[in-house]
Amino acid sequence: MREVGHFSDTEKIGISNRMINNLMLQPVLEEYSVLAERYKVADSFMVALHDDMKKSIVCKHVKLHGSLRSVKSVFENYPVPIEKKDPFVHAFNHNALIKLDKDQISLSEEYDQVSKVRFERWNIKEMVCCPISYHGEPFGVFIGFNHKSVIDEELLGDFLLQSQFFAPYLYNANVIESYMRRDAIAKSAIKERQQFLELTSQLNALKSEDQIYQVISAKILDLYSFDICSVTGYSEDDNILSVRATSHKKQAEQEKISKYLGVYGDISYRPSPEEGATATAYANNIFFQIKDAQELKDLPMAPADRRGIEEAGVRSVLHVPIRYNKEPIGVLSLVTLSEVVSLDEEDIDVAVMLGEFIGTAVVNAKQYSSDIEHRRQIAEFNEKLQKRVEHLDIEVRKDKLTAVMNRKGGEEILIKHTNDSTTPLSILYLDIDHFKKFNDTYGHDAGDECLIHFARKIEEFSRSIDSVCRYGGEEFIIILPKCGIDNAMIVAERIRAGVESSVLLSEGREFSVTTSIGCAEWDLKEDFMDTINRADQALLKAKESGRNIVINSAEIEEKIANV
16 A cells, blocks of 8 residues: 555644635635545546535536546536436435446446446546535535556545545535625626616617617627627618627637628628528517527528538527517627527516617617607616516525525525624524435435425414525524524424424325424624524534424533533
8 A cells, every 4th residue: 555644733734724714615625636636546536516406516626637638628517417327426415435447337227328438438447436524414526536546445545534624614615605606696687787777878878870789789798698799770771681780709719700700790681581590580570599500500591691600600699689669670689609608588588678679779869859668668678677686686595496595695684683783583493304314215306395395384383573594405594583592492392393293295195304403592792603503503412312302502501511
């Protein structure tokens, strides 16, 4: 066996200080990577962590050997559904180490063909998948591949022992990245609304049709993830559609931009579907979305569109009619040349409404006047944007599965209360008893139904002013404003009894569900996270005491004080 020294206490202190001072996920993963390379447990390895909803495992760090480095970018941030029959998904779901060689995986029926082909194409001799756990629950997995030799058992054991030191830092960094990602969604929605408002205000001030086309083609790229925006206008005199303005992002590939402009820069169409996708959107007065034009190469199409796909590398396309009084007067076109972009219904609805607003602005510019319909469209447009921002603001604070608040939403309530109030507040920390066993036995769909049922029941037996939050996995917290510990214990017992008496129906079967609850009252002098931690400690005591009971954190603290 190769001798590898464990981290000394001094090294651990240094690592801890670095990770505490920088809680971002990537630096912590780099520290973890150093550990893996130090023990040389694998020639190539990846670290995958679960996403916000625990529906996928996402490859967050990839280090591949030799020729495999060329596929590194393919796997970085690649999500793998937890239903997939892959060894590292199996290791995560069962919280169990899995080690396989080529013969074992080829004979196994537990894994899909993709996993088996990977062994062949990557020339893998042996593979190991090690769950990364925190408080006994897996939140990620280390995947190692050896290409020439088998994995050293003793080195692997030492690596796993040392990796426990990193688990809390990885867990917390992953949670922080999740918060930042959700916060960015909310900020993006607010920024998007402001950009739309600025655009409508700017268009209202313009009196030239060409100015409107130029502004639209330039500004629209700030709102959508496309490379090119062009505006095609219709001339009644000539019965021709012609490009009136085109803009592109500066960071887009200039060679592809030049080829695209060579095809579409000054093109004209007859208003007939035979002329291509742009003319189809106009002639049929419909929006026209193509997710990936490269997949349509073998289909019949207009010569210009074929040149765009083959010469310029056109990928995603969205054509939206520019309308006035519901009739088309032009087409707004958005195009990508490298990446595939897929818009949801809300994005398309906003683009369609924008096309209608542009149409009104263009006609008004021609007439040098504004009418009531124009103002109504602006109001409707702004109202839709406002509703979308509000919807996104709610969504970013709501757990998608159970429809109760998520961790971010709950902590925002606690921050507001603890900063602004001196009234009593208590926190209940709840956990579904034996949930992992239930989930493993009956499957993730049944597990999801159990989580939904549990959330509904604890909401039902809580007070109307209380806030229920899914804090992570099967753990929930309930925030009880204007409530001391004595009343909190009464509420907690009512919830416990209500959950115990309820019946979970799943696929025609009946199940009983119980919960363990820890209670803690907020001390005016402490941070709310300290209150949550005390409630968590009480929950752990409830579990150790046989589950399906309520424990007051003060009881634990009193026993510690007496000792």
